[in-house]
Amino acid sequence: MVDASLSQTILADRHLAYALLDARLRVVAVQGPADLLPPDSLGRSLFDLAPELIGLEPDIEAVLAGQRPRFTLDWVNRETPSGETIYVHLILLPFHLNGAANGQPNGLIHLVEDVTASGLLQQALTQHRNELRLLRDRLAQQNSQLAAANAELRQLDELKSRFVSIAAHELRSPLTAITGYLELLTDEQSDPLTAEQREYLHIIERGITRLLTIINNLLDLTRIEAGRIELALRPYNLAEMVAWVVEELRPTLVERGLKLTIQAPPDLPPTLCDVARAPQILSNLLSNAIKYSYPGGEIEIRLSHRAQEGFVQVAVADQGVGIPLADQPNLFTRFYRASTASHTGATGAGLGLYISRLLVELHGGQLWLDSEVGRGSTFYVTFHSS
Amino acid sequence: MKEISKKVCLLGDFAVGKTSLVRRFVLNIFEDRYLSTIGVKVSRKTVVTPGPGDLIELTLMLWDLAGSEEFDQVRASYLRGASGAVLVCDLTRPETLTSLLTYADDLLRVSPQATRLIVAANKLDLTDQRRISQDELERVATRLNAPLYLTSARTGDEVETLFRHFGQMLVGEGG
Structure with missing residues (x-):
């Protein structure tokens, strides 16, 4: 009685439960915290206690036949009746029931180890890592979208600069002709001008100078922004x-x-x-x-x-x-x-x-x-x- | 009625919606919050499906496996004894589609009998974020020799249909 109480205390402290199984994988003894292995497990099948092991019969039989020293299934998620997740490692070890120490094992020890504390840490870590990965991928995607938009804008900007450059050149050509004829008029070589006419021509001349300044500035701007100006220092x-x-x-x-x-x-x-x-x-x-x-x-x-x-x-x-x-x-x-x-x-x-x-x-x-x-x-x- | 149970793995990159698909199918619920799975969570659901000559009560043991690469090492141990897999990708993340070929290879290496595969292209509801075309999906599904379903765990679209079709494949009908 003392021994059972002692082992129960140790198992509870270690968050560990075990069941002894016969060769038909029926529970013949159970000990440990009830939330890991319920005390009414006696007589029940291993697969009732651990449905996660369904499909793994060949591995379990190999342990029972003494062909494998152990079988483990780590980080099994389980949900408590209150909806909380616990993490357990399921372990199967060969065992000789009824003191039979020799020959092929005739039973199994099924260990259920509660690793919720480290599981929750691992989960939190994985969660953060995955969220960071998602964020990184999203950023990479946004970056490539921005790069594409940027390239498009740059193309539009180049198109605009080319347009401004062509327009400025086209505007400058007729202005040269206008300036030439204006000079002929202001020279008064063909006909003398009245004071009023001279004043009008002076206004036209100022307008042309302003226009030329704007056109030259636009041309300079497109040249400098396109990197087409080289200085000779x-x-x-x-x-x-x-x-x-x-x-x-x-x-x-x-x-x-x-x-x-x-x-x-x-x-x-x-x-x-x-x-x-x-x-x-x-x-x-x-x-x-x-x-x-x-x-x-x-x-x-x-x-x-x-x-x-x-x-x-x-x-x-x-x-x-x-x-x-x-x-x-x-x-x-x-x-x-x-x-x-x-x-x-x-x-x-x-x-x-x-x-x-x-x-x-x-x-x-x-x-x-x-x-x-x-x-x-x-x-x-x-x-x-x- | 004959009763059988089959182990089915849900495989795919992290955050593609494997857990959500299982929860939608088994419990008919969906939670918006993303919670990374570590290790494995086994759920079961019994469906009645037509088998060869008779109806079969099929218990699907659904193994929802961690998708994170940290679990690549232990994942092999979870794949043993599987009869097939639902391969899940996220329609908003193209890289999750190409990963499916690797998951299928890994599964067949560990469990050569796990020849039944089905592809779930999930998050169909995120229409404006979709980045995988139907052609790309079909190309991968053809390479895997697997039926393809466009699913949404959020709305439930095609989830039940996918698992029922897969159930028929597992019992040898509708494959």
Whole structure:
């Protein structure tokens, strides 16, 4: 009695139950927790206790015949009457019933080992792993869909760029003819013009200049974005370059009554820049300073050498309308115009600063600004010193 | 009426809906929550099916096996003594269809008598997420020499029909 109680305690502690089976696989003894092997199992068939073993008769017979030392079926899921899942290992061992120690076994020990604790951990781990796998697969699928959409968008973008490029070229050709005939008229070689006619032609000329600027900007934009612009960086005197640009824009400066000063140290080193594109950047910054200055205002161009960083810096400062802080982060993006842009009646497509930024980046330099509404703006651009 | 029981394995990648198909067939219930199976869960359901010359009371022992690759090693021990298998794939995950060929090979290696196979292309209800065509399904089913059913454990579509057809195959009719 003490022994039975002892083994019952040990079996309960180990979450283990066993049944002894005769050669007909009928239960002749049972011990252990009742939820693993019910005490009323006596006389019942092994397959009643463990229906999971149906179909495995050849393996069981092999154990009974002493041909196999054991048979196990691991991680068998069972449901308790309350609906909870428990996990058990089912084990069959050969056994000599009634003390017969020799010869072929005449019975089996059927062990039921409750491994629910580790089973639940294993289940949770598998669950997490599988959910991660599903997530990974879903992400991979979304990635490939995004990649396909991206490729399609890129194709559309290229198509758009090609269209803009062709349209701009087609627009420029008739403008060349218009400009030519306009020059013939303004030369007054065939007939003298009245003051009114001269004024009309001047308006047409300004319109053509604006159109040409927009077309050239569009062409530049498509070229830069398609990576079709290559710069030839050579050492140039940036102060001289600034002077050319100022001379080009002097008529507009005069027209708007603006005063311009240039400060350049005499020992400014040569800078590495493209002879066509660097003046374009400077011209754009100076044009903006002119456009957004109030009549009679002052513009200052300051050149300096930042020896430690290896840059030459150009600052173009005006006393114009200024740019609100909220607009500044978007100022160098395409087609963006600051909310104060129309204050001086200036027009534009919002491409100049974007193109300038791309060109500065191609030069390996930087472009940024300081600005305050009503007090003016200073644009800074750097080029590598040679 | 003659009574027989047959062991049938449900095989397929993880999360294709093997457990849900069994629960729909045996208990006529469906739970949306995905719960990974570890090891094996054996359920049974008795159906009456026409056999050669007479009706047969067939007890299907349905072995719902873990689909996760962590159980690849022990899976072989669960396949012993099977008469056939329901091969389950998920219509929203193409890779689960090609896996069926491997599962069938594994089964026949362990249990050469398990020649009866049937394919359940599950999750038919997820129409807008479906990524396996009828042609692809038929190609695999033909290679496996197995009838094909498009099922939904969620709605119950074709689940009963599939298992009843499989029952007939197991007793030698309708194969």
